[in-house]
Amino acid sequence: MIFPETDIPITEIPLENSDVRLFIKREDLIHPEISGNKYWKLFYNINRYMAQKPANPRLITFGGAFSNHIAAVGALGNSENIPTTGIIRGDELADKWQDNPTLSFAAAKGMTFRFVSRQQYRNKPELTEMLLQEFPEAVVIPEGGTNELAVNGVQHMLNEQTKSFDYLCCAVGTGGTVAGISKFATANQKILGFKTVNDNSLEESVLSFSGKRNFTLISGINDAYGKITDENIRFINVFAEKYGIQLDPVYTGKLMQHIFDLIEAGYFPKGSKILAFHTGGMQGIEGANLLLSRKGRPLIKTY
Ligand SMILES: *Cc1c(COP(=O)(O)O)cnc(C)c1O
Numbered sequence: 001m002i003f004p005e006t007d008i009p010i011t012e013i014p015l016e017n018s019d020v021r022l023f024i025k026r027e028d029l030i031h032p033e034i035s036g037n038k039y040w041k042l043f044y045n046i047n048r049y050m051a052q053k054p055a056n057p058r059l060i061t062f063g064g065a066f067s068n069h070i071a072a073v074g075a076l077g078n079s080e081n082i083p084t085t086g087i088i089r090g091d092e093l094a095d096k097w098q099d100n101p102t103l104s105f106a107a108a109k110g111m112t113f114r115f116v117s118r119q120q121y122r123n124k125p126e127l128t129e130m131l132l133q134e135f136p137e138a139v140v141i142p143e144g145g146t147n148e149l150a151v152n153g154v155q156h157m158l159n160e161q162t163k164s165f166d167y168l169c170c171a172v173g174t175g176g177t178v179a180g181i182s183k184f185a186t187a188n189q190k191i192l193g194f195k196t197v198n199d200n201s202l203e204e205s206v207l208s209f210s211g212k213r214n215f216t217l218i219s220g221i222n223d224a225y226g227k228i229t230d231e232n233i234r235f236i237n238v239f240a241e242k243y244g245i246q247l248d249p250v251y252t253g254k255l256m257q258h259i260f261d262l263i264e265a266g267y268f269p270k271g272s273k274i275l276a277f278h279t280g281g282m283q284g285i286e287g288a289n290l291l292l293s294r295k296g297r298p299l300i301k302t303y
Contacts, residue, residue, distance in 0.1 A: 001046050001080065003156075004030055004039070010161055010275065013243055019270040020263055023165070024245065027157055028252075028280035033075035036280025037170075037177045038068060040157060041150035042076055042141070048149060049139040050080070058138035059084045060131050061145070062124065065093055066102050066226070066250075066287040068280065069144050074106030084111040085131065085138070089121040101286040146176030151209045154180020157277060165275040167192055167268065169259055171251035172217060173225075175202045177279060179209035191215035194255045197225040221258050226250055228288060230298055232257065237301045246303055248281030249288045 008029060013022045027036040034042070050057065059077055063070035063086060070086050077084035086106060088097070094115040097103040103113065120127065128140050141147075154177055162168065168185055169192045172178050178193035185191055191214050195202065203217055221232075228249045236253040240246050247253040259276055268274060289299045 001039075001043050001076070006030055011245075015263065018263060020268045020272040020274060022259065022263065022274045022276065024256075024276050024278050025157070025162065026245075026278050028278045028282065030280075033079075033283075034072045035068060035282060036278065037154065037157065038072035038145060038280065040153035040180075041145040041176055042072065043153040043156070044149040045139070045141060045145070045147065045153075046076065046080065046082075050082070054137040054139075056135070056137045057082045058135045059141060060087065060128075060135065060138045061085075061141040062087045062089075062121070062127075062143040064089045064226075065097075065100050066284050067144075068102075068248075068250075068284055070106050070111070071102050071283045073141065073145075074109035074111040077111060078109035084109075085114065085135070086111050087114050087116060087121070087127055087131070089116065089118060091115045091117045091120075099290075101290065102283060105283065142174075144174035144176065146174040146179075146209075148209065150176045151180040151183060155184040157181065158184050162275060163189075165273045166190060167272060167274040168277070169194065169255065169274060170277040171196055171255040171279060172202060172206075173197060173251065175206040176209065177277075178215060178217070179206045181277070182206065182210035182212050182215040185212075185214060189214065193217045194258050195220050196251055196254055218258065218262075220254055221261065228292070233292070233298050233300055235260075240301060240303055244303075245278070246282060246285075247278070248284050249300055250284055251281050252278055 010023050010025045031039050059082055061073050163186050167190050168181050170177050172193040172195045182191045232253055235257040236247045285300050292299050
C-alpha cells in the first residue's frame with residue numbers, strides 16, 4: 001500500500017452562539033474505496049505481509065453483511081492484486097448476498113465468501129485454523145482490522161495541525177482507531193471515543209493497545225450497533241444540507257450528533273477546540289437505505 005499523498009483537510013463546523021469551536025478532519029477523503037480509518041488500519045498489516053513475498057498471498061478477514069471493513073479489504077485486494085476471502089456472519093446470506101450492496105461491491109472486487117452461522121462466527125480461532133489449512137500462506141486480519149499494527153497505522157491520522165486541539169473525537173467500533181489516537185496524541189490532549197456498540201470490554205482493550213489513560217469512552221445515544229433511529233437520519237440529512245458533508249449512519253452520524261449534544265449540554269469548557277475525525281463509511285449508506293426503504297422509513301439523502 002502506498003503512503004497517500006492526499007492532504008487531508010481540517011474544516012471548521014461553524015457553531016452559532018457557542019463558546020467552543022468544532023472542526024472535522026476529512027479522513028473519509030483519503031481513498032475513494034478504502035475509506036478513512038480502514039486505510040490506515042490495513043497499511044502496516046498489508047505492507048508487512050507482502051514484504052515476506054508469499055508465493056500464494058491471500059487476505060482473509062471477518063465481517064457482517066454491511067461491514068465497511070469487508071468492503072475496504074475487497075477493494076484493497078483488487079488494487080494490490082491479492083486474492084481475498086471474507087468470512088461473513090449469517091449463513092442465510094449464502095443465496096441472497098447479491099441483494100446486499102456491500103457484499104456485491106466486495107464480490108465485484110474479487111472477494112470470495114464463506115457464509116457462516118452466527119454461532120460459528122463467534123468461534124473465530126476455529127474458523128481461522130480451518131482457513132489456514134486451506135490457504136497456508138494467507139494472512140488473517142481480525143474483524144474490523146484491529147491489532148497492534150492497525151493501531152500503529154492510526155498515527156498517520158495525526159499531524160502537526162491536530163496538535164492544536166484540546167479534544168480529539170472519533171467513533172468506536174472495535175476500538176483500534178481510538179486506541180491509536182490515544183497512543184499518538186500529545187500529552188495535554190483529551191481523547192473521546194463515542195461507542196457505537198454496547199461492549200463493556202472496550203475500555204480494557206483500548207487501554208491494552210494504547211498504554212495511556214488519556215481517553216474516555218462515551219456510551220452512544222443509541223449504542224445498539226447498526227441501529228438507526230429517525231432522529232439519526234434527520235441529523236445526518238440536516239448536517240449534509242447545512243455543512244455540505246455526508247455522514248454515515250453507523251459511525252460518523254452518531255459521532256457528530258453526540259458531539260453536538262455534548263456541546264449543547266456544556267460538557268466542553270469554554271474556549272475548547274474540538275476535532276472530530278470523519279472516518280468514512282460512505283459505502284454503508286446504500287445498504288442502510290435499502291433496509292429503511294423496506295420498512296417505509298425516512299431515508300438518508302446522498303449527495
Ligand atoms: C470501522 C469504522 C470505525 C470504527 O473503528 P474501530 O477502529 O473499529 O473502532 C469508525 N468509523 C468508520 C466509518 C468505520 O468504518
